[in-house]
Amino acid sequence: MKLIFLGPPGAGKGTQAAIISKKLGIPTISTGDMLRAAVKAGTPTGMKAKTFMDAGKLVPDEVIIGIIGERLGESDCAKGYILDGVPRTIAQAEALEHSGVEFDRVISLEVGDEAIVKRMSGRRVCAKCGATYHVESKPPKKSGICDECGGELTIRSDDKAETVRDRLAVYHKETEPLKAFYAQRLKLREVSGDQGMDAATKAIEEALA
Numbered sequence: 001m002k003l004i005f006l007g008p009p010g011a012g013k014g015t016q017a018a019i020i021s022k023k024l025g026i027p028t029i030s031t032g033d034m035l036r037a038a039v040k041a042g043t044p045t046g047m048k049a050k051t052f053m054d055a056g057k058l059v060p061d062e063v064i065i066g067i068i069g070e071r072l073g074e075s076d077c078a079k080g081y082i083l084d085g086v087p088r089t090i091a092q093a094e095a096l097e098h099s100g101v102e103f104d105r106v107i108s109l110e111v112g113d114e115a116i117v118k119r120m121s122g123r124r125v126c127a128k129c130g131a132t133y134h135v136e137s138k139p140p141k142k143s144g145i146c147d148e149c150g151g152e153l154t155i156r157s158d159d160k161a162e163t164v165r166d167r168l169a170v171y172h173k174e175t176e177p178l179k180a181f182y183a184q185r186l187k188l189r190e191v192s193g194d195q196g197m198d199a200a201t202k203a204i205e206e207a208l209a
Contacts (some may be wrong), residue, residue, distance in 0.1 A: 003080070004083045006107065007111065008172075020201070021143060041095075061089070066111040099165065105207065120159045127153070
């Protein structure tokens with residue numbers, strides 16, 4: 001199975017991709033990890049990406065597509081893969097298509113903006129050991145204190161409500177149009193991400209059947 005997971009930040013793509021990847025025995029490929037690995041391995045495309053990263057610039061689409069092509073050519077992708085975090089734009093999707101990268105299904109995890117803001121702005125991370133909590137779904141025993149090491153719980157700048165709203169605006173403008181792009185190709189399956197983790201996994205498995 002060759003899959004893409006779409007959805008707004010905080011919809012649970014990474015969590016669900018990890019579960020499905022284990023069940024199907026195929027790798028999850030995240031753009032960030034892939035870029036870092038290509039740079040570390042010193043591949044030609046990795047070195048090209050490094051010049052942009054070192055300059056603090058966004059890595060251009062053609063370089064990202066080149067790195068994806070290199071990664072998908074590795075033996076562990078022979079039976080399939082899950083792409084997480086790419087494509088982000090119609091231009092990237094078209095470039096993947098032109099370079100011969102095929103997908104069987106595109107799973108879009110659907111979660112409303114307000115639910116995402118509540119979900120992400122409620123996250124707390126221990127400054128000392130990195131353990132994660134949520135003020136509603138996984139609160140610490142003592143407010144603001146890590147159960148594991150007694151460290152102070154903080155909110156990451158990425159999880160602040162105003163930052164989350166900015167990220168959602170970018171998602172709606174740049175990435176959400178991909179749903180129509182893949183629906184035209186009869187690849188899109190929408191799944192509610194606003195349900196329990198197990199229920200969402202079951203719904204994804206049904207969408208892949």
